[in-house]
Amino acid sequence: MRKMTTAPGCDYVETREHMLTTDRKMMVNGNLTANAETAESGVSARVYHHGYWGFASTPATDSKSRNKVMNKAVDNARVMSQFGDRQALDLGATAYQGDQTPQRKPAMSQKETIDFMQAIDDHCKQRYPGLKSTTVMLQEEHHRKRFATSNAGEGLNTIDRAACYIFMIAEDKNGKPVELAEYVSGKGSFADIDLSIEGLEPRLDSLYDHLRAKCDAIPAKGGEHTIVLSPELAGMLAHEAMGHPCEADLVLSGSATGGLVGEPVASELITMVDFAHHYNGKELMIPVYADDEGSEAIDAVLIENGIMRNFMTSRETAARLGIPSTGNARAYRFNDEPLVRMRNTAILPGTSSLEEMISDVEQGYYLMKTGNGQADSTTEFMFGIDLAYEIKNGKLGRAITDTTVSGTAINMLKTVDAVSNDMSWSCSGYCGKKQPMVVSMGGPAIRAKAHLGGE
């Protein structure tokens, strides 16, 4: 690879040989509706020439293909000169060198994974009366990305992510379907996360209890409320509400966070970081030691005790903003160019206990599970809420029907008056931004005021 990483007249060159393998299985009511593996690989080249980028890729990794994509990328960058002369940015003189070689357990066999799914289906049928449907979904993916750059960067980036999703559907008293899901996710393959009936049973029991409660749910009252967000939702808040607006490409486009560095944007209880690879001495779920531009990945402290501090950058966006690269440029497939993406984004724990945070609320809601979330340049956010309970006089009341929580993060985070002392991480699902991406998110429970959809 090293010999590919120069091109005459070009200001910067990078190449990436990228292999992605996935395994996806789905069982609906005992029927194996999906049982598919994928294996794809290819090589890409990206060059920076007189302020313009050229990119090319092909799904082959032989030397002829490598030369072909390099020549095509150079041609493409030169073609862009038709749009006029431009000053090239300084994309940095240094780069990371090193291979990421994680140690993982031996993979589970096909039979073991399918037997597990069948066992979950059987378990649900036997143990949980009234279920109309059970869906078990397993997904794992493994990336091996060997990069080389013209500023002497060279290395192997690795991502291994596995997730198990279990969906239960029951019917309410009117015969309408009511759905709830639980998931387990982690670094590695199926073998590295706890896929045992014994390990999952407490979670499934809890899921079923919540599902039954949700069958008798009442609508939320629409409007602003005191809410306690579970750690799962706080992680989503970190990612969606403040994470995306702190991505440097969005900042350059005019994101509301752009002029707020050094300004208070949250309660002093809030510190938020996009971690590169470790937190508290432990390697995180999506460890990134170097990004796909060969920049060393460093933690990006976005909010420190309520004050906006920094953004997540690529080489180009760092140069445009005049700040260091944080190593956030990541590509999902071999034919994707690196974009500014999050890695392991979290709100850090505080000192309160979840029980105290609920017991202090006279009237409000405890929001426990989210199906998805969306962000905006304004820091306005939205999460779909799949599971939540009323809080009345400091105690949990009835479950509420599916709703949506929204707000503007730089307003909402200022209302945070309690942060729990625990922390939960997950890496299920995908972040979408032109390309999909695997990320992790974490957080403690937080209490704030936000807007709930409802009657």
Added chain:
Amino acid sequence: MEHEAHVVAQQILESMHHAGFEESRVSVTFTEQDELNIAHNEPALLRSTEDYNLAISGIVDGRKASTTLSDIDSAAIGAAISSIRDSVSSAPQDEANRFSADQHMTVEQGPLECDRDLLSKKALELLEFRAATTPKVMIEEFAASHRLRRSCELTSRDTTLSSVVGCYSLGGMCIASEGGKTSSLNFTGGNANDLSEKMGSEWFGLGEMLRDTERQIHTRALGPHFTGAVVLAPTAVTDLVSWFLQQLGSRALIAGSSVYRQSVGEAVAAPTLSLQSDFSAAGHTPFSTDGFIAPAITLIDNGILTSLLPDLYSSLKTGSPHTPSASSWRISPGAESRKALIEGVERGALVTRFSMGRPAANGDFSGVIKNSFIIEDGAVGEALSETMVAGNMKQMLRDINGISKEHINYGGEDFPWIRIPNMHFS
């Protein structure tokens, strides 16, 4: 290249037979794409990509497994077939596992060569429109692209579906800002066979999106709860149609969670609504994902649901008639003008997009309306912020009381504006 796809597919099918599979399905797709990118109001990147996709499935003794790979090397294909052989032995027996039979069709459509000058011209036209008309807008990202897909799908049950499809795409995302105030992100885009027909800003509502975004820098909240009407722009109609199609699809039918599983022949929407297939739209082919020719269908005929959309597997599982379908739909335009739809709203909102969680299994949803404007006394007013709407998707389809004659064809979705009363705003 089309010939090569067929040759590769045929070789794999033969290898599957020799490996002992009783039934096999092979789909080979070669894709080439050229894409010109704008970032932050400037031309930034030209990318050229090639992609190979070999999807192989096999059945032995009612047990099925699949794999997908990008390597057309014979050794890689041999390894993939061995892997399927291993997987299939541990898969459960299921007599509903079958592949398509006796399907024969060849499709060639769209521009098969990329005109790079045309991509540059459309990008420059949009940049010039922005500079002249909406200078407060920052085009965060925009792509003008051409994609060529050569595909061949074969099954051991005598199916051959071949296609060579080229199309252009334009699409982008933008923000507007002024004096420290920022609009919400806004975006649109679509596919077309001939971009030269119109200016870059005239495709897929791109120019209107830029104008709307500049008007969305300064917003206001709608105030206390009330019940009012929404006029959904075509981009928001997409959310409603997507939910509806999911309810008719295989997973919802097998899970038994579809709210329409017993509704064929019944009224599921206002009598003014008809939803029809457009399976040969730009960039599309009339082939279902399970390898069948998808005939044209009117799925909602003047409000009446004519069919569910199970694939072959879920049809055999549920007893619902198999209805092959592809991925492009249009709603028949109405008789009213878009202006008349808005004039019929006393209080409500013109909604461009819902930002919401997945609707509940029964269709209940609540979501923030984005890139949207207040409607008061029949006129569009200021842009809205932090406004939520709650309702039920199933009921919304029944409650439609206006469909515009204007519509936008995104090359895959062709929808008008529609008006729906009795929505809860908060």
